[in-house]
Amino acid sequence: MALEPPDDNDDLLPCGNGEDALARHLMAGRTTDHEAGCAHCRSAARDLEPLISVLREPPDEETTAPVGLVDDVMRIVRSERRNTRTLTLGGAGPGTTEIRESAVATLVRLSARDVPDVLVGRCRVRRTPDGLVVSLTVLVVVGTPIVEAAERLRRTVRALLEERLRLAVPRIDIDVTGLVEPG
Amino acid sequence: MSGERHEVTAPSFVPDTALPEPVLVERAQDGDDSAFEILLRRHQDTVYRITLRILREPGDARDAAQEALITAWRKLPTLREPAGFGAWLRRIAGRRALNVLRARADTDPIDEESAPDLPGREPDAEVLAGDLREALSRALSGLPPSQRTCWVLREMEGWGYEEIAEVVDATPTAVRGRIHRARAHLVKALAPWR
Structure with missing residues (x-):
């Protein structure tokens, strides 16, 4: 695995750059000067490339809730009226x-x-x-x-x-x- | 109530569906179910998208979304800041989806501590040309519930560590660690697409 060290407190690359920061920059399509030049960052970026590309791909269509979801919820909500004083x-x-x-x-x-x-x-x-x-x-x-x-x-x-x-x-x-x- | 009627009769009149969210939330907290319904119609797509992204199965996602919305109604009186309704509802949706994943993991032989890697066979040309998104979906299903939830909320929904931590009931540091491990797993699974 190219991304080290796998410590809960610290997911820095060997160069000191954060893995999450690198992923954020790749997703935004804006890497820093360091990331563009650093061998560790470039190697990590290559590993991340398929993942980043699928995340950056726009969805085929916006996800919309299934028809009837709110109606089903409201039927239950109305059966639970809370203030009947x-x-x-x-x-x-x-x-x-x-x-x-x-x-x-x-x-x-x-x-x-x-x-x-x-x-x-x-x-x-x-x-x-x-x-x-x-x-x-x-x-x-x-x-x-x-x-x-x-x-x-x-x-x-x-x-x-x-x-x-x-x-x-x-x-x-x-x-x-x-x-x-x-x- | 139609917009036309609004303009003709009383200039100050605001149709309920156009009311600012905090007003609707306060009314719903009072037990006004029609105000709650307007809130649900505004937020249902987001709630469903979250449960679908975490669960990746439309039937389960619908059930989880429905349970999340009902939970929101029952817990609404405890919401302190009406302006925070949307974020609060999103957290309920994330938590509900995570619980469904965990229930699945109890019945499936997936170990929460050691996620099994995908079968190590080399993908053939056809699979390589196939949908990368489909491969991601398969790789995600190999992750333990909490790792998967953390990763989806971070990378697909763009949440911060603190907000995710509330959903998975862990510290932000632990969340960071889970996202790191999830990412490592996914990078490995998608290596053939490099």
Whole structure:
């Protein structure tokens, strides 16, 4: 074997050049001056040549996932819904009306679409003696005044929950986790 | 939701499929499976390519990809940095493929420590003219699972040692050693093509 020494800590060629570095340079088609002139490097490069050539060959076609892969996964995912907690809504009855927290989160996100320049990520709701506490993470479009945008979002979400679900919303916590480019 | 509708009704409206990845990840972490589905459609080709390159058998690669994606759903709440979703998913795919390889090695008589060399016969002219890629594929199947995974992730997928180390559960130094040994094996197997 031309490539020595086979030590876990050190795969240097006898000249001190790294074997991996040489392979990287050959793959990129850009060897260093040392590699072009050094006998050890040139010998190693000859050994590597078939391997490098097959790696540099472009694939016949891009690998694409088999049809139906995502559908199969989603069938299992949907059978494992993780948040099935519900909130009980008021109403004259008789009978009870409950809504899943996940449905409340969906409603919140849909309402947030009307608020320009903010994107809602996480939405958690928590029942407290005073009503529903909502926690949101949002991304804000660069250049948007953040305090004003958060206020608009808070007003919109509160109005939705109070009007549609008749739930008191004592507080909405908004965590701006990042900024996004417009468009 | 179509792009047309977006433009006509509300200029600020972003269709879900165009949402930035961290937003989709956070929604999926909340249990929003439609957000997760969008993420899967974005990343499925990469995940499958990784499992196929490691396993080299489409049926096994599909199964491994499917298991990796389901694992990702189950572990998603533990992902700390939503922006790192793609890399995190790739690591799960690599790990899943490695486990399949190891299960195969348990049933096949391949010794993890000493990879058998290819049969030492001289390839004839026809084989020489044949596909070098096919020869590489045969040579790879002679490598122990971890060596093969390290080599594929490094040389075909371009990963760094640290990232590979996480997948094969070893130190970056050990990864470097495995790639070195794998490369030596492959160089030897492809020697007739020099």
